Every structure is written in structure tokens, then in C-alpha cells.
Amino acid sequence: MTELLRAEGLSAFYGPSRILFDVNLVLQEKRTLALLGRNGAGKSTTMKTLAGIVPARSGRIIFAGQDITRMPPHARARLGLAYVPEDRQVFPEHSVEDNLLIAAKSGPDGRRGWTLPRIWDTFPLLENLRAREAGRLSGGEQQLLVIARALMGNPLVLLLDEPSEGLAPMVVATISRMLRELGASGATILLAEQNMHFCLRIAEEAVVIDKGKVVHQQDTVGLARNEDIRRRYLAM
Numbered sequence: 001m002t003e004l005l006r007a008e009g010l011s012a013f014y015g016p017s018r019i020l021f022d023v024n025l026v027l028q029e030k031r032t033l034a035l036l037g038r039n040g041a042g043k044s045t046t047m048k049t050l051a052g053i054v055p056a057r058s059g060r061i062i063f064a065g066q067d068i069t070r071m072p073p074h075a076r077a078r079l080g081l082a083y084v085p086e087d088r089q090v091f092p093e094h095s096v097e098d099n100l101l102i103a104a105k106s107g108p109d110g111r112r113g114w115t116l117p118r119i120w121d122t123f124p125l126l127e128n129l130r131a132r133e134a135g136r137l138s139g140g141e142q143q144l145l146v147i148a149r150a151l152m153g154n155p156l157v158l159l160l161d162e163p164s165e166g167l168a169p170m171v172v173a174t175i176s177r178m179l180r181e182l183g184a185s186g187a188t189i190l191l192a193e194q195n196m197h198f199c200l201r202i203a204e205e206a207v208v209i210d211k212g213k214v215v216h217q218q219d220t221v222g223l224a225r226n227e228d229i230r231r232r233y234l235a236m
Contacts, residue, residue: 012054037233043209050081050083081159119152176202215233
């Protein structure tokens with residue numbers, strides 16, 4: 001199995017405050033890994049550090065065989081690392097279709113597996129809204145749009161930060177189904193979430209983070225049965 005993304009001893013700060021403490025994780029090709037933890041555990045900081053938005057103070061990030069620890073975010077994106085932030089950043093005055101076309105590019109290997117027709121097939125709701133301004137979409141529709149927009153760049157790895165946050169249960173179920181289908185088609189995904197039940201239906205493995213430290217790692221089948229870890233680190 002090919003390793004696509006590795007964090008080794010990753011630490012990060014916001015000003016003088018240390019947020020991440022020697023975080024280690026490994027994401028294999030064509031697998032979905034869940035990064036689980038309560039609100040404030042360090043999930044989003046981990047994702048931003050991997051994407052290059054927050055600088056790593058120490059440790060290494062290896063992506064597709066390259067050390068990207070000091071690379072800027074745009075260079076990481078060109079290598080095939082796509083980051084979908086938790087706050088659904090769309091271009092509000094542009095149409096759904098324009099939001100997608102803005103991001104269209106070949107992957108680092110030259111492939112263009114994700115095209116507009118494939119996006120419409122995968123996200124039929126978006127096709128019905130293709131002419132609507134993105135700022136007029138619901139939260140769930142915007143979430144689907146930012147995931148689809150990331151796919152238009154034909155990435156090697158998709159970093160999804162809290163995709164179910166603040167959404168109605170019906171929308172969460174739709175996103176869950178879509179992510180399972182992406183995984184089944186061979187996508188490689190790192191999924192940061194505090195909604196454990198959402199992740200257990202999507203990911204094969206999980207890393208649990210608490211107070212900026214990795215405290216547990218297990219396959220999701222085992223984690224679903226691990227009442228001690230769930231109670232200590234994941235119970236709301």
C-alpha cells in the first residue's frame with residue numbers, strides 16, 4: 001500500500017501558545033483516515049498545518065515522497081494536496097458553475113479525471129443550481145460546492161475540515177453518502193471531525209487527538225467498540 005501523506009513530530013503555535021505537540025499520522029493511498037476529537041482538540045490546526053496555512057514549528061510533513069514542511073500553500077496545492085476549510089469559503093457573487101471552473105486544473109500527474117460533467121453526475125443537486133450565485137446557497141449546498149470545487153483540481157489527497165458542522169441531519173447524510181462513494185472510487189481523504197458517528201461510516205481508520213496530542217489510533221471497527229476511548233476523548 002502506497003503512503004501519500006505523513007506527519008512526523010508536528011508542532012504548531014498560535015503566537016506564544018503551542019497548539020500541536022509532536023503529532024504523528026500516516027495516510028495511505030485510496031484510504032480515508034478520520035482525525036477525531038472534541039472541539040478545540042487541535043483538529044483544524046493539524047489540517048491547516050498540513051495545508052501550509054499554519055507554519056510547522058518543528059517536525060516534518062512528507063507528501064507524495066516530498067518534504068513539503070516549508071512549502072507555501074499554493075505549492076502544496078500544485079502537488080495535489082487539496083484543503084477544504086471548515087468555513088465554506090465560496091465566491092459568493094459567482095455562480096456555482098463559475099466557482100467550479102475557477103478551480104479546474106490537471107492533477108500533478110496530468111490526469112483530469114474530475115471534469116464538470118463528472119461533477120454534475122456526482123453532485124446532481126449542484127447541477128440543478130449551476131446558475132445560482134454561490135452566496136445564495138444554503139450551508140449544506142455550499143459544503144457540497146466546496147468539496148466539488150476541490151475535486152475539480154484533480155488532487156491526490158483531499159483534506160476535509162469539519163464537513164458536517166452545523167448542517168441538518170438530512171444534509172449530513174447526503175455528504176456522508178457522497179464521501180463513502182468517493183472513497184469507494186479510490187479517493188484518498190483525511191477527514192477532521194468531532195462527529196464520531198459520521199466518521200465511522202466513512203473512514204477505515206481513525207486518529208484521536210486531544211489537547212494537541214495524538215492519544216489513540218485504531219481501525220474504525222475497533223473504535224466503534226472501544227467504549228473507554230470514546231468516553232474519555234470523544235463524548236460530548
